[in-house]
Amino acid sequence: MLKPALQSIHLHPVKSIAGSGPGEAVVEPWGLAGDRRWMVVDGERRLLTQRPQPKLALAAAEGLPGGALRLTAPGMRPLTVEVPDPGETIPVEVWKDKVEAVPAGPAAADWFRAYLGVEAELVHLDAPETRRPVDPAYSRPGDTVAFADGFPLLLTTTSSLDALNSLIAQGDHADEGPLPMNRFRPNVVIDGTAPWAEDEWHSVRIGEVVFEVAKPCGRCVVTTTDQRTAERGKEPLRTLARHRRFGDRLLFGQNLIPRGVGTIRIGDRFEILD
Numbered sequence: 001m002l003k004p005a006l007q008s009i010h011l012h013p014v015k016s017i018a019g020s021g022p023g024e025a026v027v028e029p030w031g032l033a034g035d036r037r038w039m040v041v042d043g044e045r046r047l048l049t050q051r052p053q054p055k056l057a058l059a060a061a062e063g064l065p066g067g068a069l070r071l072t073a074p075g076m077r078p079l080t081v082e083v084p085d086p087g088e089t090i091p092v093e094v095w096k097d098k099v100e101a102v103p104a105g106p107a108a109a110d111w112f113r114a115y116l117g118v119e120a121e122l123v124h125l126d127a128p129e130t131r132r133p134v135d136p137a138y139s140r141p142g143d144t145v146a147f148a149d150g151f152p153l154l155l156t157t158t159s160s161l162d163a164l165n166s167l168i169a170q171g172d173h174a175d176e177g178p179l180p181m182n183r184f185r186p187n188v189v190i191d192g193t194a195p196w197a198e199d200e201w202h203s204v205r206i207g208e209v210v211f212e213v214a215k216p217c218g219r220c221v222v223t224t225t226d227q228r229t230a231e232r233g234k235e236p237l238r239t240l241a242r243h244r245r246f247g248d249r250l251l252f253g254q255n256l257i258p259r260g261v262g263t264i265r266i267g268d269r270f271e272i273l274d
Contacts, residue, residue, distance in 0.1 A: 002192035004270035006206050007158055010187055013069055014038040014122070015147045016049040018060035018227065024265040027209045027258050030128040030144045031152035032187055034063045037128065038081075038104070039094070039147040040112055043119030046093040047147075050222045053116055054230040071108070073115050081108045086126050094132070094147055102126045134257065138214040143257055151214050151255035155198065156186040163195035164252065168239045176235040182227045183236065184219070184253055190270050197272075198254045207268035211256040218249035 012019035015036045026033040038061065040048040050056045059073035069081040081104050089100035101123035103109075108122035125131055125146050134143040135150060145152050161181055168177035181189055188206060190198075201213045219240060224232045240250035 004190060004192040004272075006188060006264060006266055006268040006270055007191035008181075008189045009264065009266060010182075010185070010189070011035045011063065012061070012185065013063045014040065014059075014061040014071075015047070016040065016222075017056045018058075020062060024263055026263050027153075027261050028128075029152070029258055029261065030146050031148060031258075034067065035187060036147040037067065037125050038069060039092070039101070039123055039125070041092050041121050041123055044093075045090060045121070045123075047095065048116075048118075048120060050225050050230075051220065053118070054225050054232060055116060057225055057227045057230045059115065071111060076111065076115050079107065079111045081105070081122065084124055084126075089126070090123070092123055095149070097132055099125070099132045099147075101131075134214075138255075139257055149217075152258055153187040153211065153256040154185070154217055154253050155188050155190060155204075155211075155213075155256050156181060156184050156253040157193050157195075157198055158189060158191045159193055159195040160198065160252065164236055164239060164244075167243055168235050171235075171239055171242075173234045173238055176233045179236055180227075183223045183225070184217075185222070186253060188256075188264070192270070201254065201272055201274070203259075203272075203274040204256075205269075205271040205273055207262065207264045208260075209262045209264055210259045210273065212259050214255045214257050216246070216249070216251040217253040217255055219252050223252075 009025050010021055042048045062070040067083040071079045084102045084104055089102055092101045104122035112120035128146045134145050165178035204211050223236055244251045
């Protein structure tokens with residue numbers, strides 16, 4: 001088996017839409033720099049994701065210098081969105097969390113309304129170091145997260161995806177596989193480990209940065225959404241329900257909390273510390 005290493009990095013500047021795969025990324029206490037600092041909310045200022053709006057999969061956000069965005073989507077003119085000036089914030093809701101965020105302005109709101117055909121608005125998290133604590137049951141005092149589901153980073157492994165795809169190939173919906181890793185929207189993908197070995201990890205190092213493994217990631221209907229077409233199928237949830245059900249959760253991947261800062265790069269050595 002290959003020596004474990006960082007196989008790829010994934011940044012999603014706007015939660016629930018496509019991002020990029022850079023060769024390196026800066027690790028901040030609340031996640032990768034530039035990852036999920038923006039979010040689309042509905043008319044009630046609640047998180048809007050691919051769950052009710054699979055078309056979000058076809059939109060993309062490119063991070064620009066200084067934190068600005070370039071938005072693209074089928075049938076839409078590209079739009080550049082500057083980081084809004086810190087000022088008056090509005091309350092938004094990320095799952096059960098109430099968070100203060102800064103509106104990105106009418107041009108961005110109009111763009112998403114036109115694309116989705118529903119009331120929508122783009123917001124920016126101006127102060128990730130203070131706005132949103134991580135669930136205290138799985139973290140230390142002072143741990144925070146941007147607009148990711150609940151933890152600063154999500155880790156997956158190529159071997160576990162290979163194992164999952166092998167199980168899908170044996171099931172009733174084999175024609176849907178093999179699935180690509182983008183179905184799971186990770187931040188870091190590790191190569192060279194045994195399938196499902198991540199279930200036993202508690203602390204790991206990527207390059208020079210140490211991470212606490214907080215908890216496994218429960219998966220939802222977004223994983224059944226083809227990120228190239230926005231069409232939905234049955235997999236991987238059908239197979240996860242048969243082989244990776246733990247209580248009421250279907251698990252794939254592990255949530256991480258940084259215990260240091262620094263730059264990680266594709267090819268960096270991966271170590272299991274505990």
